[in-house]
Amino acid sequence: xxxxxxxxxxxxxxxxxxxxxxxxxxxxxxxxxxxxxxxxxxxxxxxxxxxxxxxxxxxxxxxxxxxxxxxxxxxxxxxxxxxxxxxxxxxxxxxxxxxxxxxxxxxxxxxxxxxxxxxxxxxxxxxxxxxxxxxxxxxxxxxxxxxxxxxx
Amino acid sequence: xxxxxxxxxxxxxxxxxxxxxxxxxxxxxxxxxxxxxxxxxxxxxxxxxxxxxxxxxxxxxxxxxxxxxxxxxxxxxxxxxxxxxxxxxxxxxxxxxxxxxxxxxxxxxxxxxxxxxxxxxxxxxxxxxxxxxxxxxxxxxxxxxxxxxxxx
DNA sequence: CCGGATCCGTTTCGATACTG
DNA sequence: CAGTATCGAAACGGATCCGG
Numbered sequence: 488x489x490x491x492x493x494x495x496x497x498x499x500x501x502x503x504x505x506x507x508x509x510x511x512x513x514x515x516x517x518x519x520x521x522x523x524x525x526x527x528x529x530x531x532x533x534x535x536x537x538x539x540x541x542x543x544x545x546x547x548x549x550x551x552x553x554x555x556x557x558x559x560x561x562x563x564x565x566x567x568x569x570x571x572x573x574x575x576x577x578x579x580x581x582x583x584x585x586x587x588x589x590x591x592x593x594x595x596x597x598x599x600x601x602x603x604x605x606x607x608x609x610x611x612x613x614x615x616x617x618x619x620x621x622x623x624x625x626x627x628x629x630x631x632x633x634x635x636x637x638x639x
Numbered sequence: 640x641x642x643x644x645x646x647x648x649x650x651x652x653x654x655x656x657x658x659x660x661x662x663x664x665x666x667x668x669x670x671x672x673x674x675x676x677x678x679x680x681x682x683x684x685x686x687x688x689x690x691x692x693x694x695x696x697x698x699x700x701x702x703x704x705x706x707x708x709x710x711x712x713x714x715x716x717x718x719x720x721x722x723x724x725x726x727x728x729x730x731x732x733x734x735x736x737x738x739x740x741x742x743x744x745x746x747x748x749x750x751x752x753x754x755x756x757x758x759x760x761x762x763x764x765x766x767x768x769x770x771x772x773x774x775x776x777x778x779x780x781x782x783x784x785x786x787x788x789x790x791x
Numbered sequence: 792c793c794g795g796a797t798c799c800g801t802t803t804c805g806a807t808a809c810t811g
Numbered sequence: 812c813a814g815t816a817t818c819g820a821a822a823c824g825g826a827t828c829c830g831g
Binding site: 499500501502503504505506507508509511512513516517520537538556577580581583584585586587588589590591592593594595596597598599600605 | 656658672689737739740741743744745
């Protein structure tokens with residue numbers, strides 16, 4: 488299915504389709520995860536992820552996510568060479584989706600996620616999501632540390 | 640990213656990756672949606688969906704979803720020609736993911752989802768998901784009708 | 792008719808090399 | 812650091828064919 492835009496199939500206005508259009512391609516969602524949980528903000532940060540995304544794919548997906556208003560791109564104030572990406576409100580609202588996907592994956596696919604984090608996500612889901620927002624609002628863009636530990 | 644299996648990237652055991660492996664390709668999730676919300680159970684039912692999936696792609700995805708234990712395939716007792724697909728427990732557990740994706744899509748992408756359904760999903764999320772399970776357990780495989788109306 | 796399998800042109804992906 | 816350019820490999824998807 489890919490991520491193409493001229494595909495004739497894309498006419499359905501099912502909300503699930505709208506979501507798949509945004510990140511049904513696999514890479515986009517990983518980028519959002521990196522931003523949301525891992526404190527990655529720069530082009531190079533994403534490249535260093537364990538999934539080894541190629542530079543051209545990364546550039547393409549960043550562009551698409553920006554066009555969709557899920558992330559925003561801005562030059563670093565202190566160092567003009569650097570570019571920082573951040574989640575917009577729309578992007579932050581993907582937190583519940585991410586959380587449910589992570590929980591499902593952890594339940595069925597034998598992953599390396601810390602059970603503590605998963606428990607936190609399931610037993611206190613709403614608070615967990617609220618904290619993601621809070622941390623973001625506070626401008627603390629570092630990796631998740633306190634109660635929800637590295638979501639890897 | 641597609642759905643390929645020999646990709647070198649697939650080594651991360653991040654639970655999100657596990658989930659993306661399952662249905663990060665776009666079509667798979669639509670099939671699950673058809674099963675979960677639209678009462679579609681047969682090969683032809685999926686073909687008739689508004690997204691116009693090709694027969695070869697459909698066959699491939701059904702096989703993959705079955706291999707992953709998300710759906711199960713069985714011949715109809717009354718008519719040996721027919722094949723019925725159904726969600727397994729693992730597949731039913733995708734309900735929260737689907738719901739969050741639908742809610743997000745409906746909030747941001749101007750879809751044709753009935754506001755009533757969306758409200759039901761957000762304001763009474765847990766009950767909504769519980770009802771999906773209940774309906775399924777009761778053997779009522781028809782399209783969703785009562786409180787959550789056509790999810791399109 | 793139902794549930795696919797096969798063929799085949801087109802599109803997209805993705806690894807590497809290269810550039811500002 | 813933050814991307815383009817290139818190019819072979821893979822996936823898509825429409826049409827058609829086939830066994831039951």
